[in-house]
Amino acid sequence: MRVYRTQQFIRPDLQAHIFSRDLLANVRHLRGLCPSKTKFCAVIKANAYGHGLGEIVNILVQDGVDAFAVATFFEAVHIAPMAKGRPILILGPLNPSQSAEEIRTCARSGFNGVLASPDSLRYVCEALQHSGLVLNVHLHIETGMGRGGIQPESAGRIFGQIADCPNLKLAGVFTHFATADEDDLSYAYEQIEIFERFLDRYQLKNKNILIHAANSAATIKLPQAHYDMVRCGIAMYGYYSRRMKEPPVPLTPVLKLQAPITHITAIPAGHSVSYGRAFVAPRNTVIAIVPLGYADGYRRCFSNTARMKVGEQAVPVIGRVCMDQVILDVTDVPNVQLGQIVTVLDNRHDSVCSAYVLADMADTICYEILTLIHAHVNRIVH
């Protein structure tokens, strides 16, 4: 099967520093919450939550993780040579829009696929017929996420069909929480109850089938959902799904995004800055330009609102964020220099430009702020 690879264009001036030590420490802390037999599956979809897919996989194979989870077949193909034999689970369900050859490549490569509907099961079975290949599948059980999956009461028939298909091996059963990150966990408890009833009904515990349910929030807050494996994304990168007042486990952000000042100018009071004249200088002002903008993942809604850091000094973003430029008011920064490095997104939770602060400004979650960091931003691994 032909897999297309492009020569990735990189912007060396936009630097996402990735701190391996913090990533591995976060994994250790999360593992420490789980029984020692519980496997740790690192969720690395969306370019490893914006941190750089290859970079993160190469760090994680040094230590600490048992498996990887991606969203798509194509990510699985991309990371397979780097995964050092760790199982790769493709979370996006197997489905008839995939070619038979794609399904066969999944089996040939030893990927774990997800089955979430009877139609897909029929299709996958046909695609693998007479191939002599066996595909490991995990059955996605719908317990309340409402994003696909097999209803627990239909699972019996599906188990029968899997057993009848010589090209499929039931490797796991799992579910996914809708509200594990919220303060009110009552719905998550209901989901656990439904999942437990399903596991009991088919006597799936202590069989050679991997049972898993927990995302980051559930790994941290719902120990009864750890089962045989946890699937952690955001917490591994140093964030609680939403900011926690008294986190039970210390997590450190893994990424710090920086860029240089490329231009400095003095403007008189009354002069306006950037598109739409959304900022008019109230005083004689020194402005600095940083060469990144919404096309690089720095949201336009940060216009006139967000702050960056020059050294340890917070400076305001003034005027509209442009496609590839942001303007800062650096009047109060002593001895500001062309080429000086500015922190755009900090790796400290208490920073003026932490992912949480930026997420609040954009009325979104830190996941979106991180995953928007463009792939052409240079990832520098420390």
Ligand SMILES: Cc1ncc(COP(=O)(O)O)c(C=O)c1O
């Ligand atoms: C099925 C599944 N499991 C686990 C995760 C990881 O979630 P989190 O980043 O909250 O740990 C995701 C992410 O969206 C997911 O879709």
